[in-house]
Amino acid sequence: MTAITTTAPRTPALAPRVTPLEGVRQVFSLAWRSLVQIRHNPMELIDLSIQPVMFILLFTYVFGTAISGSPRDYVQFMLAGIIVQNSLFATMTTGFGLNMDLTKGVFDRLRSLPIARSAPLTGRILADTVKQVWSIGLLLGIGVILGFRVHTGPLQVLAAVALLLVFMMAASWLSVLVGVLVSEPDKVQIFGFMVIFPLSFTSNAFVPTDRMPGWLQAWVKVNPVTILADAVRGLLSTGAAGGPILKSLLWAAGLVVVFAPLAVRALRRRV
Amino acid sequence: MTHAIWAEGLVKRFGDTTALAGVDLAVRTGTVLGLLGPNGAGKTTTVRVLATLLRPDAGHAKVGGCDVVREAHKVRQLIGLTGQYASVDETLTGVENLLLLGRLLGLSRADAKRRARQLLAEFRLEDAADRPAKTYSGGMRRRLDLAASLVGRPQLLYLDEPTTGLDPRSRNEVWDLVRGLVAGGVTVLLTTQYMDEADQLADEIVVVDHGRVIATGTPDELKVKTGTQTLAVRPADPADLPTVVSVVGELARTTPEVSNNLVSAPVSDGAVLPAAVRRLDEADVVIAELALRSSSLDEVFLALTGHRAEDDSQEGNE
Numbered sequence: 001m002t003a004i005t006t007t008a009p010r011t012p013a014l015a016p017r018v019t020p021l022e023g024v025r026q027v028f029s030l031a032w033r034s035l036v037q038i039r040h041n042p043m044e045l046i047d048l049s050i051q052p053v054m055f056i057l058l059f060t061y062v063f064g065t066a067i068s069g070s071p072r073d074y075v076q077f078m079l080a081g082i083i084v085q086n087s088l089f090a091t092m093t094t095g096f097g098l099n100m101d102l103t104k105g106v107f108d109r110l111r112s113l114p115i116a117r118s119a120p121l122t123g124r125i126l127a128d129t130v131k132q133v134w135s136i137g138l139l140l141g142i143g144v145i146l147g148f149r150v151h152t153g154p155l156q157v158l159a160a161v162a163l164l165l166v167f168m169m170a171a172s173w174l175s176v177l178v179g180v181l182v183s184e185p186d187k188v189q190i191f192g193f194m195v196i197f198p199l200s201f202t203s204n205a206f207v208p209t210d211r212m213p214g215w216l217q218a219w220v221k222v223n224p225v226t227i228l229a230d231a232v233r234g235l236l237s238t239g240a241a242g243g244p245i246l247k248s249l250l251w252a253a254g255l256v257v258v259f260a261p262l263a264v265r266a267l268r269r270r271v
Numbered sequence: 272m273t274h275a276i277w278a279e280g281l282v283k284r285f286g287d288t289t290a291l292a293g294v295d296l297a298v299r300t301g302t303v304l305g306l307l308g309p310n311g312a313g314k315t316t317t318v319r320v321l322a323t324l325l326r327p328d329a330g331h332a333k334v335g336g337c338d339v340v341r342e343a344h345k346v347r348q349l350i351g352l353t354g355q356y357a358s359v360d361e362t363l364t365g366v367e368n369l370l371l372l373g374r375l376l377g378l379s380r381a382d383a384k385r386r387a388r389q390l391l392a393e394f395r396l397e398d399a400a401d402r403p404a405k406t407y408s409g410g411m412r413r414r415l416d417l418a419a420s421l422v423g424r425p426q427l428l429y430l431d432e433p434t435t436g437l438d439p440r441s442r443n444e445v446w447d448l449v450r451g452l453v454a455g456g457v458t459v460l461l462t463t464q465y466m467d468e469a470d471q472l473a474d475e476i477v478v479v480d481h482g483r484v485i486a487t488g489t490p491d492e493l494k495v496k497t498g499t500q501t502l503a504v505r506p507a508d509p510a511d512l513p514t515v516v517s518v519v520g521e522l523a524r525t526t527p528e529v530s531n532n533l534v535s536a537p538v539s540d541g542a543v544l545p546a547a548v549r550r551l552d553e554a555d556v557v558i559a560e561l562a563l564r565s566s567s568l569d570e571v572f573l574a575l576t577g578h579r580a581e582d583d584s585q586e587g588n589e
Contacts, residue, residue, distance in 0.1 A: 014345040029374040105358035114347035
């Protein structure tokens with residue numbers, strides 16, 4: 001074995017704490033890491049791109065005529081709903097990735113480094129937000145190809161994307177909580193499937209409320225997925241969305257107030 | 272002599288279980304301290320406290336002169352952590368893992384890249400540099416783990432069971448790497464279940480069991496301290512075994528162990544050797560093998576704890 005010359009310890013001047021600028025750099029480095037993972041993990045690419053495209057094509061051509069008379073009319077109604085559903089599923093990647101780091105020991109390695117305590121989580125959420133933007137853009141693009149038309153303006157489209165991102169960042173606290181509590185990453189997926197699937201189908205994301213049985217309508221009207229879908233639909237095509245936007249923001253605030261402290265407490269307890 | 276690590280009265284409880292029940296230890300700068308004990312003894316918990324990953328419920332610890340609780344950020348600038356609980360990201364390639372750590376430690380992009388390539392070359396991972404870590408063999412993975420903990424040129428290295436599950440050749444490779452680091456001035460805290468690993472690498476050994484330090488000393492001191500030596504006799508004719516057992520038993524004042532026609536017992540006085548020769552000669556026993564040898568660390572551990580080191584495994588991750 002040749003002598004290891006470059007590993008001789010340095011004698012550093014020790015910094016008392018992380019400066020804010022260093023903290024920001026660390027968040028970006030960790031976000032970079034989450035995004036680079038996509039290159040090596042084809043499953044992530046499928047989750048991010050192929051699944052939303054497959055869903056929008058299936059829904060538009062299988063249910064379109066039955067629900068709205070034509071695929072083109074249906075995509076005009078359903079696009080907002082499928083974007084909301086897809087974004088909710090995508091929040092699960094935050095908890096999935098966090099659980100992976102916790103179970104594999106990566107999180108401990110990161111915590112043993114002289115970096116900001118919040119950087120591992122913030123970096124992951126930043127990366128997942130980039131993934132959200134990609135999926136939302138992809139669905140909007142496919143939607144336009146299938147016949148969806150924006151009837152408002154570019155500002156409203158940006159507002160819709162912003163509202164979705166705010167809501168999903170709030171919802172990702174639930175994902176973080178689940179990611180910390182379950183014993184293995186796959187259980188995060190199972191949780192997402194068990195909760196988000198029924199939640200998004202018992203909303204007006206895919207079928208107008210008045211086409212459902214009366215007892216279900218009462219739930220559909222208060223379902224947060226309905227509220228967010230209405231807000232996005234209003235911002236993209238129908239125009240009137242003040243009420244649903246406000247209610248969506250209240251829901252987002254509620255999610256943060258309830259799940260952020262629970263998630264942080266659970267994380268502190270686990271590590 | 273300065274101490275790179277110094278801990279006093281460390282206590283850590285998890286619910287009803289006491290993982291650490293008052294651990295004291297000191298590691299002199301530039302030396303290797305072997306922390307020995309079975310699974311669940313408190314080795315990993317000790318390392319996690321000293322690596323600022325866990326807060327002790329009581330006691331104090333200083334690493335490089337900095338308190339692990341109050342000056343955790345400073346401690347983190349001094350240490351490198353390797354082991355089963357501080358892993359690289361399997362989905363990233365070798366070079367991406369090291370690049371990420373370099374960036375997190377404040378290196379510029381170019382410097383981080385240079386450092387990553389340099390470490391990969393030193394640890395003979397150049398050919399695998401651009402493959403995801405999950406495709407690495409066990410030995411390559413450990414080398415990458417070790418490289419990852421060295422990106423920041425730490426003064427202190429914590430190695431938590433660095434060779435568990437490795438084949439003998441890979442184990443020797445890791446040992447050589449550790450020796451090279453120590454020669455370069457790094458202080459090492461090594462936890463292990465393997466006696467020969469501690470014997471090979473450690474300047475000093477701390478034996479823990481049930482969250483307590485039960486013995487401290489150099490490997491040789493520990494061997495002298497407990498049972499000291501082993502008297503072993505193999506008769507040429509197995510028919511003489513009962514005679515040999517009674518002679519050895521009488522001299523050692525204990526019931527000898529018999530395995531493979533070899534009768535052995537711990538003895539504390541070297542004078543038993545000529546006595547054994549005389550008594551066996553008088554009894555007309557022809558001896559095939561006769562030895563007085565130092566106890567192995569394995570036997571030391573057995574004497575100290577009453578059970579073998581690799582016993583009660585599967586106690587989980589403390």
